[in-house]
Amino acid sequence: MTRKKILLLSVSAGAGHMRAAEAIRAFADAGGAAEATHLDVMDYVTAGFRKLYTDFYIKLVNKAPALWGYVYHATNEAERDGAVERMRRALERLNTRALLREIALRRPDAIICTHFLPAELLSRAIAKQGLAVPVWVQVTDFDLHRMWVHEHMAGYFAANEEVAFRLRDQGIDAARIVVTGIPIMPAFGQAPARPECAAGFGLDPARATILLMGGGAGLGSLDKVAERLLALGGEFQLIVLAGRNAQALAALRALAERHPGRLLAQGFTDEVERLMACADLVITKPGGLTSSECLALGLPMIVNSPIPGQEERNADYLLEQGVALKAFDAATLEFRVRHLLADPGALAAMRERARRLGRPDAGRRVLERVLAHAPA
The missing domain is CATH 3.40.50.2000 (Glycogen Phosphorylase B;)
Known part of the structure; x- marks a missing residue:
């Protein structure tokens, strides 16, 4: 029986998103039913975009946490079709074309995103470019920021019942939401x-x-x-x-x-x-x-x-x-x-x-x- 090919997409802005993807990959390796590959989206963007998303994030949360808190809440409340949001999405698309080419080369049977950036990019690719691969989203906090929520996703994995409720409140069909918890390495269950x-x-x-x-x-x-x-x-x-x-x-x-x-x-x-x-x-x-x-x-x-x-x-x-x-x-x-x-x-x-x-x-x-x- 041919093993399914699962592509895990994360972003190295903080360690948590990467660790969640690695945990899913470890379960795939242990079970043998899937061939899982983990990619850091930051390996497929320009150096400037990478610096903004990783180095700047670390410096901001360490040196100016109050400012990060403002950014977090402001982006959660921002109008989806506002000028700032349109500009942000355009910048992201320009800097991630290489990622879409890599996905086409790898031809996965399914994609799991443990960060909201690839989920947003692939939502657009499904709508505008006909990407046919089912894309799943793993929320990696006990909170739901609006940037996790996108159209055309195959399903969502929630950390707890409250996150699942908030996903439904954002318009996600209950049938596409599963409360799993946040993936951690198999060793923590032993x-x-x-x-x-x-x-x-x-x-x-x-x-x-x-x-x-x-x-x-x-x-x-x-x-x-x-x-x-x-x-x-x-x-x-x-x-x-x-x-x-x-x-x-x-x-x-x-x-x-x-x-x-x-x-x-x-x-x-x-x-x-x-x-x-x-x-x-x-x-x-x-x-x-x-x-x-x-x-x-x-x-x-x-x-x-x-x-x-x-x-x-x-x-x-x-x-x-x-x-x-x-x-x-x-x-x-x-x-x-x-x-x-x-x-x-x-x-x-x-x-x-x-x-x-x-x-x-x-x-x-x-x-x-x-x-x-x-x-x-």
Whole structure:
């Protein structure tokens, strides 16, 4: 039997969209029913457009989060046929013709978009150029921005029931919406054993352990946050993930030397699930992917200074579900940590609620739905 060819399209503006696509690809590789290829749309645009979409985004959310929040809300409320929106779409079309040529060469049986940009481009290609490939959209947050919603899509995968409701409210047929959760790597559904994982990293599995995460780009003043937490004293261990931020990693390793046996500093790693398995509490930015990984492993969270926009909306969802607390500055973070470490019962209740919300099989469910509807 010939395997179906699935093309996964994402955008390297933040790590989450890419990780969702890689998760679906991993389920395809494991199941063997599909040949999945993942493309970064930014590899098929001009250098200037790439800089705007990736470098500018990272700088904006790190240096001017309030401005990003304004952009997020303004684009959500913008008139679809307004002059600014028409100009934006024209710029995107001019810079992505190479992507359409690549799709034609690869001849996929179905396309899954984990970012709104390729979904918008392909919606137009279906309407204007007769693109016949079914295109599916995976929303990667617990919020729905209007830029995710486009005509001519084969279907939508929603993170939760609220996102599905909002898709219907935007005019998407309920029959084309499936609540799957957000795809995460298969490893997060395999619940690695804490003692084994702790031994691999030189950690004590019996000690309370806090995991501080800065995302793939290592955003936030991680060394300053870590130093304040370590000043609390107590018996807990601290793991800090600096992502690809080499400067932050160097500062953290210097801090670890001053606190032997209490701080493990890590750069970018493909063993996040094993580090999470060592933790009792995660301090993180509330990205859709990271939050979903924590939920799959039943990990309580403190969401730290969420940026206005999608992170703020994700944080609202996590707080409403009772799986996270919110810290908006260093003092509040210290208070939340002290509170949870002093109340194991509260931590245990948060852990159970998180476990019930987890959807570690989201990637498999997405793939099954797409394959079931792919042309014969």
